[in-house]
Amino acid sequence: MGGIVTSDIEVRAYDFQRPHQLSNLQLDGIALMSESFMRLASNFLATYLRTPVSMSLAGIDQVVYDQYVDHVKSPAVLVVYGDEGTEVSGNAMVQFDAATALAMIDCGLGGTGGGNFPARELTEIEQTIFRRIMTQLLDLYAQTWRNLVKLQPVVRAIEFNPAFAQIASEGDLVVVQRMHIQMAGHKDQILWVWPFSAIQPLAVFVTRHGWGRGDDDAQPIRSSEQMQGHLERASVRADVILGRTELTLKEFGELKLEDVIVLPSRPDRPLALSVAGQDKLDVVLGRRRGKLAVRVVGTREGR
Numbered sequence: 001m002g003g004i005v006t007s008d009i010e011v012r013a014y015d016f017q018r019p020h021q022l023s024n025l026q027l028d029g030i031a032l033m034s035e036s037f038m039r040l041a042s043n044f045l046a047t048y049l050r051t052p053v054s055m056s057l058a059g060i061d062q063v064v065y066d067q068y069v070d071h072v073k074s075p076a077v078l079v080v081y082g083d084e085g086t087e088v089s090g091n092a093m094v095q096f097d098a099a100t101a102l103a104m105i106d107c108g109l110g111g112t113g114g115g116n117f118p119a120r121e122l123t124e125i126e127q128t129i130f131r132r133i134m135t136q137l138l139d140l141y142a143q144t145w146r147n148l149v150k151l152q153p154v155v156r157a158i159e160f161n162p163a164f165a166q167i168a169s170e171g172d173l174v175v176v177q178r179m180h181i182q183m184a185g186h187k188d189q190i191l192w193v194w195p196f197s198a199i200q201p202l203a204v205f206v207t208r209h210g211w212g213r214g215d216d217d218a219q220p221i222r223s224s225e226q227m228q229g230h231l232e233r234a235s236v237r238a239d240v241i242l243g244r245t246e247l248t249l250k251e252f253g254e255l256k257l258e259d260v261i262v263l264p265s266r267p268d269r270p271l272a273l274s275v276a277g278q279d280k281l282d283v284v285l286g287r288r289r290g291k292l293a294v295r296v297v298g299t300r301e302g303r
Contacts, residue, residue: 113184
């Protein structure tokens with residue numbers, strides 16, 4: 001059922017079978033926030049796991065909690081998290097397939113993440129490693145929402161059976177968001193599961209700040225100034241390459257302490273600053289306040 005917005009008040013049709021549900025406008029706003037989160041999360045995972053990672057939104061559903069539980073294949077990796085000292089109460093959950101979680105752990109330990117992983121529960125050591133990954137992802141999740149609401153999500157438990165990860169009653173409505181993830185040859189879905197009591201305050205914030213579209217997707221509520229502001233705050237990776245050279249495997253194997261590798265770069269020539277993989281600026285090396293730094297001396301546009 002759709003809804004309309006009059007000033008700051010959202011009016012929508014009342015469903016007596018599901019009295020508590022989010023409107024299309026609210027779901028759309030949450031989807032937009034999730035797309036921002038996925039960009040941050042995929043960049044973090046690609047760097048942390050040292051393997052290409054891509055994430056995309058598959059859809060958002062509103063279902064009764066017991067219907068969701070019926071579709072969970074055990075053992076699954078269920079990360080229960082909650083917010084501490086914020087306006088959002090209650091616990092929510094992130095569901096991973098066991099093979100996807102084990103592939104992340106394998107990459108985090110220096111492996112390739114390839115191969116077939118058995119559907120099993122994580123060991124205590126694996127849980128510790130995976131908890132660290134989830135803590136970073138939840139920090140990015142809070143960072144995505146920080147312009148609208150202050151969140152402090154923390155991992156409270158890692159379970160493998162939904163019977164022990166009870167975040168809602170059987171007949172309660174939950175919002176299930178499906179994200180596609182592709183990494184190290186694995187293609188799977190990550191499910192974010194929010195009870196209505198946990199997601200409803202966030203839905204109010206996104207509609208109050210105009211993050212969403214009405215029935216006509218061609219008429220975005222967000223102004224161009226808001227979009228520009230979010231773009232300006234988006235993070236990009238910048239690298240300065242001191243130089244590149246080639247060594248034979250024999251030369252590499254003979255390297256020892258205090259050996260010198262000669263680079264083709266000259267110290268009196270500018271270096272390239274690469275932004276998102278593209279050489280954009282000429283820079284020179286230096287120091288500022290006791291730290292290494294570079295100074296921009298030109299651009300490389302059009303080269």
